[in-house]
Amino acid sequence: MGTAGGILFFLMHLPLPWMLGALFATMAAAVGGAPVTAPARLRPVVVAVIGVLLGARFTPEVATQASVWLGTVAVLMAYVVAVALVVVPFYHRFGRMDWTTAYFAGMPGGLSEMIEIGEANGAKPAPIILAHSLRIVITIALIAFWFRFVQGQDVGAASGPPQLALSWVDAAVLLGCAVAGSVLGKRLHLPAPTFLGPMALSAALHLTGLTHSAPPPLLVTAAQVILGTVLGCRFQGIGAAVLLRAVGLSLAATALTLMLASGAGLAMRAVAGVGVDQAILALAPGGLTEMGLVALAIHADVAFVALHHVVRILFVILLAPLAYRALAGGSLGR
Incomplete structure (x- = not known):
């Protein structure tokens, strides 16, 4: 089903x-009540492939720009604080969520991390899942369509650097980057370990010039189909109303x-x-994975x-729980 959707979008020349x-x-199938189940076990594999692909964009020239960043x-850090100050009250007032649930629904962090930390602090998981899942879907769609139809850039299937004979x-x-990076990411307790670990190892090897290759396009396309399928199946069991x-809130x-x-x-x-734009x-x-693919598609600095x-993810993961504890005695804790 995911492949059929990908082919349809490809034939319609739609972005990503x-x-x-x-x-x-x-x-659409999940919301319509079809008995779809995500191939969740494949997600770590395909995310590792995309991590290796994005790591291939870390060329030796990148190191010269690090100080400028x-x-x-x-x-970025000031922006994250501003988002929290605006979006959290929005979800509390207009989403009619309690302060704890609104806090973790509105934080611009990773989906799994915000669900885990939110539940540990007494938040309701369902609104957090919906808020973050829809935020990702809507942001991807808006960004991709903006670059394709407003700015006229070719946001086609994301590709890597010029493909060399592999x-x-x-x-x-x-x-080795995919396998060893995934293991290392888990042992270091990185957020999105099967993505960041392979990307870090791939980046290190490409920065040193030990390899200039990237995963083959067919494998990258398959990874994108599976990633999209997993994201779409998250809406299983959610009624249309x-x-x-x-969706309106998000x-x-x-x-x-x-x-x-x-x-x-x-x-x-x-x-x-x-x-x-960048x-x-x-x-x-x-x-992280999805915006990296958009950047790759429009030839931005991945x-x-x-x-x-x-x-952004590390900043939110580290500071959001600390800020919550500091505010728990006030209105946020009620």
Whole structure:
């Protein structure tokens, strides 16, 4: 079903066709009551493939830009705080959520991390799952369609660097990045370990020039179809009425977030001369893997985008629980 959706989007020349086509096809089936079950066991594998692919964009030239990014990281942190101050009260007032649930639904962190930390602090998991799942879906769709239809950029199937002949040695190296990186990511307790571990190892090998290869396009396409299918199947068991209300809330919350991202993007341009388009991809809360794929598709600086998403996720994971405890004695704890 995901493959059929990807083919349809591809034939219609829609942006990110393989991922978005699979996502919307399976989401429609799930909401319609079809007995769809996500191939969740395959997700770590395909996420590792995408991690290796994005790591291939960390060329030796990237290292020369690292010092310039300190200013943009500071802008990112201020932006995250601003999003929390705007979106959390929005969910509390207009979403009619209690403060604890609204707090973790509105934080621009990772889906699984916000669910886990939120439940541990007494939040209701269902609204958090809907808020973050829809935030990712809506952000991906809005960003991809903006670049494709408003700016006219070719947001087709994401591809890697110019494809070189993949030798057996390079294939073994890339496979090693995926396997060893996943194991290392889990042992280091990284957020999204099967993505960040392989991406870090792949980036290290490409930065040192030990390899210049990337996973073959057919494998990357299959990974995008499976990733979209897994995202779409998250909506299994959610009624149309509940989903429509959640979509309305998420559209408004995402619009607020993207307006703040636009302002922060202008600040990044002033601080470091970064293009606003690239800055918005680094700030848009559409998921690290997914925004990396969009950046790859429009030939933006993947290393810049990936780094800022990693910092955003770590910043929220580390500070959100601390801020919650500090506020728990006040209105947020009631």
